[in-house]
Amino acid sequence: MANTVEWPLRLSLVEEDGTTTARVVLRTRNATFTGHGTARRSPEDPDVPEIGDEIAAGRAMRDLAGQLLRTADDELEGVGAAPPRRERRVAYGWTSEPA
Template sequence: MSRTLEWNVRLYLFEEDGTTKARVVLDTGTSSMTGHGTARCSPRDTDVPEIGDELAAARAMHDLAGHLMRVADHDMARTGT
C-alpha cells in the first residue's frame, strides 16, 4: 500500500509581561488536536524574547506529541495491534 498525506501544523505565539504562551494546532484533514506551552522570563534573567518563543514552542510541540501518542496508543489497543 502506498499513500501520501499532508498534515498541517500552525504555531501561535503570544507574549505578555515576561510570559510567552504557545499554541500548536495539528490538522490532519479528518481531525485536529492542540498542544500548549509556556515560558516565563525570570526577573534576574536578561529578557531575550526569542528564547521565550523557542521554549514555549518546544513545550507546545511536546504537549502535542503526547496527545498524538495517546491517540495512537488508543487506536492500537482498539484494533488489537
Template sequence: MSHTTEWKTHLYLFEEDRTTKARVELDTGTTKLTGHGTARCNPADADVPEIGDELAAARAMQDLGAQLKRLAFSDMGDAGTRPRAGAPWATPSD
C-alpha cells in the first residue's frame, strides 16, 4: 500500500533580553500540535543570537516530537496494539 501526505510546519523565533523563545507548529491535516523551547544566554557569554535560535528551535522540535510520539502511542492503543517492549523508540517514560 502506497501512501503520500504532506505535513505543514511553521517555526517562530522571538528574542528579547538575551532569551530566545521558539514555537513550532505542526498541522497534519487532522491534528495540530505546538512545541515550545527556550534558550537563555549566560551573562558571562557573548551574545550570539544564532546560537539561541538553534537551541530554542531544537528544544521546541524536541517538545513537538515528544507530543507526536505520545499521540502515536495513544493511537496505537486505540487500534488495539501497543509499542513493542524494548523497542529503541519506546522508552519507559513514554
C-alpha cells in the first residue's frame, strides 16, 4: 500500500545592497529544519536580483539537505544500521594507498 506524506516548506529571500539571504524552513512529522544561504553580487556584475535569489535559495536548500541526511544517518545508527560509507576521493595526483 502506498503512503503519501507532504512536508510544508517555506522559503524567504531578502536582498539588500547586493547581498541576498535565503532561509528555508521544513517541517516534518517529528522535527523542524532550517537551512540558510547567501549570495553576494560583485560590484562589477549587472544587477539581476533573480540570479542572487536562485543562488541563495540553492545554497539554503543544500544546507537543508545536509541536515536531513545527517539526521537520517544518526537515526540509522540509532536502530543499529550503519550509515553509508563515506568515500575518500583523491582529486588528482598519486594516492598513498597501495595498488
